[in-house]
Amino acid sequence: MSPHTTTSLEDRLRALADELCTALEQTLAEALHSAEAGSIRPVQLTHELGLNKSLASRVIRALHEEDSLRALRGIPTPQGLQLIHHAARKAQASDAVLERLNRATEAYAELLSEFSGGRTDLEATLAGWLPEERERAERDARRSVFRGMTTLCGTRAGTVYNSIYLLPSSEDPERLDSLLVAIRQDVRRLRVGAPLLVMSFGPFRDDEDWRSKRRTLGGREVQEDPLSFLLPDLCSHPIPKLEVTRSRCDATEIRIAEDSLDVNEFATLGLGCRTLGHFERFATPESRYGCMPVRAGRPAEALTFDLFIHRDIVIEGDPIATVSLDHPLPRRLDAEPPAEGSPDRTTAPAVIHLDAHPSGLSSQDVRSCKAIAENATREAGLQPSDFRKFRTRIEFPIQSEELTLWWRLPERA
Known part of the structure; x- marks a missing residue:
């Protein structure tokens, strides 16, 4: 039996999003040395941690989302999270918060592996619970077609x-x-x-x-x-x-x-x-x-x-x-x-x-x-x-x- 059969997919996604956001907030706060998680700005991530502007902006937008599914839609790919992990380690974040981010990233990668289309299929699934996101996703998909x-x-x-x-x-x-x-x-x-x-x-x-x-x-x-x-x-x-x-x-x-x-x-x-x-x-x-x-x-x-x-x-x-x-x-x-x-x-x-x-x-x-x-x-x-x-x-x-x-x-x- 799958270990996830007793938990709905939506519940799993929300729990994963909450854990990823918490791990990111703690990691970035330590990496930026006493910065409060809620006050972190993209420019700090680019200047002090060396992240590119696109990745920095995406992370901060995700952390500012009130809904966990919207946050998950904005969280970078596991590869992007690994870049953040590497930058935070260089900035001397503690082993405890880095390990928490690493575990959350691995859980995220495992989840994506369950979708044959990877991140694209996950975003289509998330859009089903987010009507305004579905409209935007459909419009973008139509334009691509x-x-x-x-x-x-x-x-x-x-x-x-x-x-x-x-x-x-x-x-x-x-x-x-x-x-x-x-x-x-x-x-x-x-x-x-x-x-x-x-x-x-x-x-x-x-x-x-x-x-x-x-x-x-x-x-x-x-x-x-x-x-x-x-x-x-x-x-x-x-x-x-x-x-x-x-x-x-x-x-x-x-x-x-x-x-x-x-x-x-x-x-x-x-x-x-x-x-x-x-x-x-x-x-x-x-x-x-x-x-x-x-x-x-x-x-x-x-x-x-x-x-x-x-x-x-x-x-x-x-x-x-x-x-x-x-x-x-x-x-x-x-x-x-x-x-x-x-x-x-x-x-x-x-x-x-x-x-x-x-x-x-x-x-x-x-x-x-x-x-x-x-x-x-x-x-x-x-x-x-x-x-x-x-x-x-x-x-x-x-x-x-x-x-x-x-x-x-x-x-x-």
Whole structure:
């Protein structure tokens, strides 16, 4: 039996953090000759003990933390602690405090050996008990993934923006039509020949005739010309040459032609379509929610998603957002949101009610959001004020990640 089976991991981590901090405080106080542990400053460690600034600052920040798990997250690696041990011995700290620091360092090294990923895995574990640390750790991890995927894919975008407008169906009172506006802002190719996907139109529901339900925003049939979805007023000019292909999952893909956009040349593209009978209007025995998932598809700095609900449409409560890594597109649009803690849900970003927000439609990620909304609704013979407006976003979205907005459907009267 493991000697740790009767003690939770959190308890072990807290006990180790407390012991490490106590050992460090005693060692540094003796090494600095009568300095009080609580008053030690990084400059003392650099000038008197010869520690580098980074290590000195990290130690002092950890010792000033009130929560032991936060302290453990800041404590240096065992190698860093050995440098402190060596410096303190040279400064003639007592054998007793040095031995205590040595035992704590060995216990720390033993703990790290239990994590296959070492310090990285330990920090991920600690973040689970520290919500604000988890947010920071996830943001840093997302940024690292973004940089790596930018190198691998050879492309990047500033912002991937999607807005979907729900309105009563023009053909079926039991269903809702949708308007989708997709903006790919500041896309660029960083490597010669790198494929640059702009947008993918996939099937929805189990409907073999789904393409016939797609229209331009103004309601015009497009037949076999998906480039009719292009919104020139929302594109940068000159508009690069676009190519249309069919994917293995029967989705229509629109790409920037290889010979059309030079390396590191920016382009912004806007596309929009209307889908007839896209969603259920009322709850059914099989489903109580409507939902719309979106993906960045390529490395991007931000994924922003707006939901506009026509004022003639009733939903229960406000929409919610979830992020999942597990669901491939296309997927059912009538499921229920995964519960908190479910493996199908990695996080739940905030949803802002834009009608009540001081900035209104303005966005930190998307240029001219108000003009985009006016353009989209004008094409459909409507205006932005006809809709209630909601927004969610994530920074540095992972390519396979789905950001989904869910709305609770009302019962039939």
